[in-house]
Amino acid sequence: MRIIIVGCGKVGSALAEHLSSEGHDLTLIDLSERRLEDLTTSLDVASVKGSGTSYHVLQSAGIEDCDLLIAVTAHDEINLLSCLIARKASGCHTIARVRDPEYVSEVGFIRDELGLSMVINPELSTARVVSRLIRFPSAIGVSTFAKGRIELLDIRLPSGSRLAGMPVCEINVSLHTHVLLCMVRRAGTTFIPKGDFILQAGDDITIIIPPNEQVYFFEKIGVPHSHIGSAMLVGGGKISFFLAGILLNSGISVKIIENRLDRCEMLSELLPGATIIHGDGTDRDLLDEEGLATCGAFIALTGMDEENILLALHAGRHSKAKLFTKINRVNFEEVIESLPIGAIIRPKQTTADLISQYTRAMQNSMGSNVETLHELRGAEALEFRVAAHDLTGVPLQDMPIRPDVLLCCINRRGKRIIPRGQDILQEGDTVIVVSTREGMNDLQDIFLPRETEEQRP
The missing domain is CATH 3.30.70.1450 (Regulator of K+ conductance, C-terminal domain)
Known part of the structure; x- marks a missing residue:
């Protein structure tokens, strides 16, 4: 597909790398010539220097022939306006990053009224990921x-x-x-x-x-499983704000440590049910005084990866809390994953997953869309919707499913089916597939090619 990305910051750069690796034809728009040079040097992409709110810049980027525009600058209003102009200019699909908490309750209205395909809030999406992990402490x-x-x-x-x-x-x-x-x-x-x-x-x-x-x-199997009743969050940014709200609604007590006084005052107003501490989260004495030893979950959400790693290592030594560590950069990924710092939270990866899910669905050929996509280490987990097909009604044991694919669950009108050989797929089902083969866009991709199937003994 032809895709335009407006904004080449951390998220835009990560998306460019991800979508370029999937073979899409990309054009990048940014006001920074240095950012564009860095990406065009390392990736096979085109670039245009300028603002995504300029019709002439969008024209130079090829908006008339564009399939999808993704606006991920640091400014919500620029993202929304870029998408609106793109829709008027070509009728292409549009995705906007909208981060301001004030817009959260209005996302549905904004998406429908502006004709956007998707509105993404990376911090809210990340908070939901963490909250699910807290629900499953094992x-x-x-x-x-x-x-x-x-x-x-x-x-x-x-x-x-x-x-x-x-x-x-x-x-x-x-x-x-x-x-x-x-x-x-x-x-x-x-x-x-x-x-x-x-x-x-x-x-x-x-x-x-x-x-x-x-x-x-x-x-x-020897894995401890206990309910988490309290959480300590270090860093009072947007992820902390959204996560604290979700946890409080779940009956979990929340304590946030933040070193900016004005941010503490804002969080105190917005989250009256949480305890907000003004102080340095890297102060060991402060952590001890605020109950590190007894908290159920410790979540390091500062703006510095190194600080988050050190905080998680310290919390792991001085508490039995379930650990969460926010990491933005992917340098030394193998080293980081070997450290005892609990679950690693990557907001950029969460955003890339959501957008990949949408681009895969746009590419499908037989109508069996990618409903959900999760990038796993060395594999992908996907959910496809089953359309009418010549293999519906055929027992799974008779289907030519690839050896690197596992069809692991069928959802049929809300009923969960762990598939066996005699089970069949029906139109309207959704099926969950895990595979080490990346880049699948369609349910058809889980099957062996017909010529390969005919050659099997």
Whole structure:
């Protein structure tokens, strides 16, 4: 597709790298010539220096032939105006980043009245990701599908876990559960495991499990599971504001430590149910005084990655809290992921996931749209809507599904089905697929090509 990105800051740069890697034809617009030079040097993209609110600049970028315009500058109003002008100029699809909390309650109205395809608030989306992880304190990652009715949980197997040394095919028989193990990550490699795959301590596994079996399963495999009743947030930015509101509504007590007095005063007015502390979050004595040792969740959300990492390391040594660490940069990713800093929160990745989900849906060829997309380490988890197709009604065991693909759940009118060989797909179902093969746009992509299928013995 031909895509124009307006704004080449952190989010715009990340999107350019992500969408360029998927083969899209990109043109970047920014007021900074240096930013444009950096990206055009490293990526195969075109660029235009100027404002995305200028019709002439948009013309120079090829707006008449554009399929999608994404506006992600630091200013909400510029993003909205860029999208509005693009819609009038070419009728293309438009996505705007809107970050101001004052607009949150008006997002639906803004999107509909301006004719936008999507409005994204990265901080609100990130806060929702963290809140889901707090609901599942045993998980290091949660991916939601079917409008929140189905969750894929990522768990790290501890030393001495009952699952260590056990083949995948024996899990449910041995533990008397109904768990589906979808994926295993080990030493930087991602596997779609077969029944004879042997699990090891330290593996990161992705599972689907019935809600009523979760506590029992976690206890059996040696993963602690306890309700989180309190959270300490260091940094009072937009993510903290949105997250605190979600947690307070869930009955979790919230304490925010922020070093800017004016921000503390604003948060006190907007979040009367939270405790707002004016102070330096890196002050060890302050953390101890405010109850670090007894908090259920510790979330490092300052504007500096290094500071967040040090805070999480300190909290891990002096508390039993579930740890969350916000990381913006991807440098030294393997080193960062090996540190005991809990769940790593990447706002840019959350935004890229949402936009990739939309671009994949625009590209589909047979009508089986990508409904939901989650980028996992070394894999993707996608939700497709099933359209009429010659394979609907065919038992799964007779379908030519690729070996690097696992069809792990069917959502049929709100009913969750863990698929077996005799199950079939029906029009209107949504199916959740996990694969180490990236770039799938359509349900058709999970099947072997017909010539390959014909060559199979």
